[in-house]
Amino acid sequence: MAKGKKDEGRYEAKDGEIGVLVTTERRGIFFGYATAADIARVPDTKTLAVKSCRNAWQWKTAQGFLGLASIGPQEGSKIGARAPESTLTQITSVSRCTPEAIEAWESAQWAR
Numbered sequence: 071m072a073k074g075k076k077d078e079g080r081y082e083a084k085d086g087e088i089g090v091l092v093t094t095e096r097r098g099i100f101f102g103y104a105t106a107a108d109i110a111r112v113p114d115t116k117t118l119a120v121k122s123c124r125n126a127w128q129w130k131t132a133q134g135f136l137g138l139a140s141i142g143p144q145e146g147s148k149i150g151a152r153a154p155e156s157t158l159t160q161i162t163s164v165s166r167c168t169p170e171a172i173e174a175w176e177s178a179q180w181a182r
Contacts, residue, residue: 080176081122081152089167089175091139092118095160099126099135101167101175102156109164116161123156124149124175139165142174148181 083089087103094100102120112118130146131137143149167175 087121089172090120091136091163091165091167091171092120092158092161093135093163094158095162098158099129099138100124100156100158101126101138104164112161112164117157117159118161118164119155119157121155123153123158124151124178124180126150128181136165138175139167139171142167142171143178144174147178149175149178151180 081103083103086105086107088106088109090102090104090109092098092100092102100120100123102123104118104120108118126138126143126147126149128146128148129135129138130144131141133140137144
């Protein structure tokens with residue numbers, strides 16, 4: 071878990087929302103929740119509305135950036151504060167997160 075200020079806004083996914091890791095052309099890495107229907111439109115639109123969006127601006131895993139989808143942010147990662155919803159553009163990938171990764175993202179404290 072990343073060190074920093076405690077994030078008070080733990081999000082409870084609604085029916086049909088999936089925890090996802092999203093990457094962008096400008097090397098942005100984001101976590102949040104989206105529906106399968108919205109994800110299916112990404113190849114055409116290159117955009118995705120993500121609820122409870124957080125970004126990773128530095129991460130520590132031995133598994134590369136996809137480790138953020140499989141195990142989530144680890145000690146030493148720097149995770150941004152939560153935005154209620156963000157529209158991400160220029161998307162290059164959307165990866166489904168494991169329950170372990172979702173828990174790590176939800177419990178990560180934001181770093182300065």
